[in-house]
Amino acid sequence: MTTIDEIYAAINPLPSLLTAKGKVKPEVSVVINANANLAITMNWVKPYSHNEWEREYKQFSGKDFAAALETATAFVKELPSAEQAKLHNFMGKLGSIIDAAKDDGIAVDYLNPLLDTMKRLSENVLTYKHKPTRASAL
Numbered sequence: 001m002t003t004i005d006e007i008y009a010a011i012n013p014l015p016s017l018l019t020a021k022g023k024v025k026p027e028v029s030v031v032i033n034a035n036a037n038l039a040i041t042m043n044w045v046k047p048y049s050h051n052e053w054e055r056e057y058k059q060f061s062g063k064d065f066a067a068a069l070e071t072a073t074a075f076v077k078e079l080p081s082a083e084q085a086k087l088h089n090f091m092g093k094l095g096s097i098i099d100a101a102k103d104d105g106i107a108v109d110y111l112n113p114l115l116d117t118m119k120r121l122s123e124n125v126l127t128y129k130h131k132p133t134r135a136s137a138l
Contacts, residue, residue: 002065010069011040014076018044022082025052028072030065037061040072047089091121 011028018026023044031039039061046054058075062068080088098114 007065010065014040014042014072017076018042018079020082021076021079022047022085023079030068031059038065038068040068042072042075047085087121091118094118094121 007030011030014028015026018028024047026042026044028040028042031041033039039059041057041059043055043057045052046056058072060068060072060075062071079085094114095118098111098118101111101114
């Protein structure tokens, strides 16, 4: 059986790990539902949101606390670095702008520089060799 103190000790590092991955104001909790399951929940402010209530949520459950913790910790470890997440977000926005411009019939002369930028960004993401740091080794 796991004690409350052991649960606190196990989940207390998770908000810091999420912050290191670029998540803003992360919150982590354990939920125990009667006759159901145990789950670890995480949430944080959506990227580039100006509203505290706009949050992303993840929930991890397992046959017991250790299994839920293992799944939650693996999720955090697999998140892209804060820098990579910013680049992916930018690429998504740029892609949306390019699609909107195409839909609106914007002249190719205006789109070509954007398409070239997107191509270079995509190539950089594919060929990027991440050098492990202490924070990224988590």
